[in-house]
Amino acid sequence: MSAQPRLAVFKFASCDGCQLSLLSLEDELLQLAARVDVVHFLEATSRIEPGPYDVALVEGSITTADDEQRIQQVRRDSKFLVTLGACATAGGIQALKNWSGSEAFVNAVYARPDYIRTLETSTAIADHVAVDFELRGCPINKYQLLEVLQSLLAGRRPRTPTHCVCVECKRRGTVCVTVAQGIACLGPVTQAGCGALCPAYDRGCYGCYGPSEQPNLVPLTDHLRAGGMKAEAIATALRSFNAYAPAFRQESDRLAAEVAERESTP
Amino acid sequence: MADQAATCEAFAAELPRWIAKGDFQSLIDRLWELGYRVIGPTIIQSAIGYDELRRVDELPRGWTEQQSAGSYRLVQRSDGAWFGFNVGPHSWKRYLFPPQSVVARAERQGDWWQLHDVPDDEPAFAFLGVRACELAAIAIQDRVFLNEHHTDPTYQRRRERALLIAVNCTQAAPTCFCTSMGTGPQCSAGFDLAITETADGFTLEVGSERGAAVIEGLPIRQATADESAVAETERARAEEQISKRLDTTDIRNLLLGNLDHARWDDVARRCLSCTNCTLVCPTCFCHSVTDVTALDDGSIDRVRQWDSCFNAQFSYIHGGVIRADVRARYRQWLTHKLASWIDQFETSGCVGCGRCITWCPVGIDLTEEVAAIREVPS
Ligand code: SF4
Numbered sequence: 001m002s003a004q005p006r007l008a009v010f011k012f013a014s015c016d017g018c019q020l021s022l023l024s025l026e027d028e029l030l031q032l033a034a035r036v037d038v039v040h041f042l043e044a045t046s047r048i049e050p051g052p053y054d055v056a057l058v059e060g061s062i063t064t065a066d067d068e069q070r071i072q073q074v075r076r077d078s079k080f081l082v083t084l085g086a087c088a089t090a091g092g093i094q095a096l097k098n099w100s101g102s103e104a105f106v107n108a109v110y111a112r113p114d115y116i117r118t119l120e121t122s123t124a125i126a127d128h129v130a131v132d133f134e135l136r137g138c139p140i141n142k143y144q145l146l147e148v149l150q151s152l153l154a155g156r157r158p159r160t161p162t163h164c165v166c167v168e169c170k171r172r173g174t175v176c177v178t179v180a181q182g183i184a185c186l187g188p189v190t191q192a193g194c195g196a197l198c199p200a201y202d203r204g205c206y207g208c209y210g211p212s213e214q215p216n217l218v219p220l221t222d223h224l225r226a227g228g229m230k231a232e233a234i235a236t237a238l239r240s241f242n243a244y245a246p247a248f249r250q251e252s253d254r255l256a257a258e259v260a261e262r263e264s265t266p
Numbered sequence: 267m268a269d270q271a272a273t274c275e276a277f278a279a280e281l282p283r284w285i286a287k288g289d290f291q292s293l294i295d296r297l298w299e300l301g302y303r304v305i306g307p308t309i310i311q312s313a314i315g316y317d318e319l320r321r322v323d324e325l326p327r328g329w330t331e332q333q334s335a336g337s338y339r340l341v342q343r344s345d346g347a348w349f350g351f352n353v354g355p356h357s358w359k360r361y362l363f364p365p366q367s368v369v370a371r372a373e374r375q376g377d378w379w380q381l382h383d384v385p386d387d388e389p390a391f392a393f394l395g396v397r398a399c400e401l402a403a404i405a406i407q408d409r410v411f412l413n414e415h416h417t418d419p420t421y422q423r424r425r426e427r428a429l430l431i432a433v434n435c436t437q438a439a440p441t442c443f444c445t446s447m448g449t450g451p452q453c454s455a456g457f458d459l460a461i462t463e464t465a466d467g468f469t470l471e472v473g474s475e476r477g478a479a480v481i482e483g484l485p486i487r488q489a490t491a492d493e494s495a496v497a498e499t500e501r502a503r504a505e506e507q508i509s510k511r512l513d514t515t516d517i518r519n520l521l522l523g524n525l526d527h528a529r530w531d532d533v534a535r536r537c538l539s540c541t542n543c544t545l546v547c548p549t550c551f552c553h554s555v556t557d558v559t560a561l562d563d564g565s566i567d568r569v570r571q572w573d574s575c576f577n578a579q580f581s582y583i584h585g586g587v588i589r590a591d592v593r594a595r596y597r598q599w600l601t602h603k604l605a606s607w608i609d610q611f612e613t614s615g616c617v618g619c620g621r622c623i624t625w626c627p628v629g630i631d632l633t634e635e636v637a638a639i640r641e642v643p644s
Pocket residue numbers: 165166167169170174175176177178179185186187188196199204205542627
């Protein structure tokens with residue numbers, strides 16, 4: 001047996017984009033392969049070895065009873081369990097069904113709904129097992145993934161920022177799209193990691209990296225409403241890739257409840 | 267810097283000179299010929315920012331902006347002025363104190379590490395269009411980065427080689443309050459050259475020997491009395507337009523004596539703790555330093571990045587975060603900027619440029635926060 005750390009990659013309900021970030025590390029991949037032993041990575045290699053693993057990278061959310069069981073086994077087999085991306089960390093875009101139930105979605109999407117067996121909710125890995133580190137993003141940033149792997153190899157904490165996207169905007173010299181163009185942007189409450197990509201192209205932040213440290217949602221949504229944005233629209237903006245992340249969920253629920261109350265008042 | 271201020275005064279006695287707009291390109295060309303990298307105002311995305319400049323037609327000629335708390339809009343002018351705007355989202359700080367830089371590197375040599383300096387290779391900058399408040403901001407950062415205790419090598423090298431071409435404001439934004447801070451709108455010291463725009467050309471003052479040498483042989487003549495008078499009227503307009511005020515009377519004790527004022531709770535409910543105010547501020551200097559290891563474990567880069575007192579992790583020390591909520595962080599920013607900065611650097615940390623007001627995504631205005639505390643001190 002090799003003395004190198006054994007790395008495994010697992011997929012749950014997801015689009016595979018985060019795993020692909022590992023492969024798109026092109027330049028660094030060979031160096032990485034020289035330091036870890038990739039023993040389970042269905043997307044990249046037919047080598048499939050059973051546990052134990054030193055590091056498990058887990059992509060995707062839990063949406064089936066089978067997966068509920070499978071993640072328990074992954075946890076038992078792995079020393080470090082790292083979740084990759086919005087699905088694994090917050091339930092992903094598929095967590096939208098948590099508000100409306102599975103049945104409607106299943107009937108709308110599948111030709112034979114009777115073939116589908118699914119849970120009522122899409123939930124984060126941490127709702128099922130202990131997670132050692134959550135890497136955010138939809139998809140993750142490959143350099144942050146590299147930083148996490150390097151830190152594990154070096155035995156230190158990963159240096160991934162928990163502050164908001166605005167910091168990255170300002171460092172790269174982007175002109176704030178909210179202030180200069182009146183575009184709604186979730187950057188002030190979203191964790192950095194993408195390098196403030198969208199504002200650099202005159203788009204507001206969509207919140208791909210989920211809530212930042214201590215996000216102050218209420219003044220932001222108050223300000224958007226004062227600027228004319230409807231509570232419904234703000235709730236919709238919060239309910240995307242990280243809809244079920246607690247801070248975003250709480251604020252979108254608060255806004256949705258207000259809308260519902262307004263509609264029910266004659 | 268002190269010597270720059272002294273030479274400015276020596277040159278101040280001289281009569282202003284004149285450069286026609288049609289000849290202005292020759293000044294920019296001269297700067298590039300001399301090896302300067304010219305940085306000046308230009309339209310970036312939807313605002314007037316600072317970037318490399320080679321031709322006069324890259325200046326935001328005919329554009330201005332409307333600024334208010336949390337809002338900035340580019341608008342066209344009817345008069346085609348070249349410098350008819352105030353300060354925007356960028357400041358010269360990003361050139362003298364870059365947002366990210368590698369300050370040192372360590373290389374593995376068997377079982378020990380060799381630490382190296384990483385020399386800065388930026389060519390000398392020529393800043394074209396530095397406003398009075400920005401000259402003051404640079405002078406404040408000089409105290410931070412070039413004081414008797416600490417000298418920052420990157421800042422020092424860039425600062426000493428930089429040529430400052432100031433522009434006197436001929437208008438003021440509703441967010442400007444340089445008159446309250448005693449920094450503007452007129453440029454009085456700290457520049458190599460200073461210009462004032464009029465319809466056909468610029469009056470030009472020389473502030474240093476370096477400035478005088480740069481313009482040697484360019485199509486520049488003595489300004490006429492009329493030209494000087496027109497320039498004077500233009501400058502006066504800026505001062506008249508300034509409407510925002512910050513009462514600085516005993517401000518240090520006012521703020522430090524009101525650390526438990528209810529207004530801090532109030533602002534904490536409105537503030538996103540998003541860092542924008544600090545990162546647009548031309549005097550804020552906070553940064554963090556991290557060691558980034560190479561994948562083969564053979565080298566480490568020590569990386570310095572802009573950081574902010576609004577980031578919770580910024581106040582992390584062994585055991586926890588010191589300023590654990592938004593109230594503590596906003597209070598830290600305002601009391602440092604306007605009060606304890608005075609103890610630390612013998613100057614206010616604020617020059618009244620108004621950037622933090624305009625570029626706050628929710629429009630928090632520090633002058634209103636101070637006024638609220640002054641109104642009902644606890
Ligand atoms: S564009 Fe968005 S992320 Fe960037 S500074 Fe403005 S609010 Fe923050």
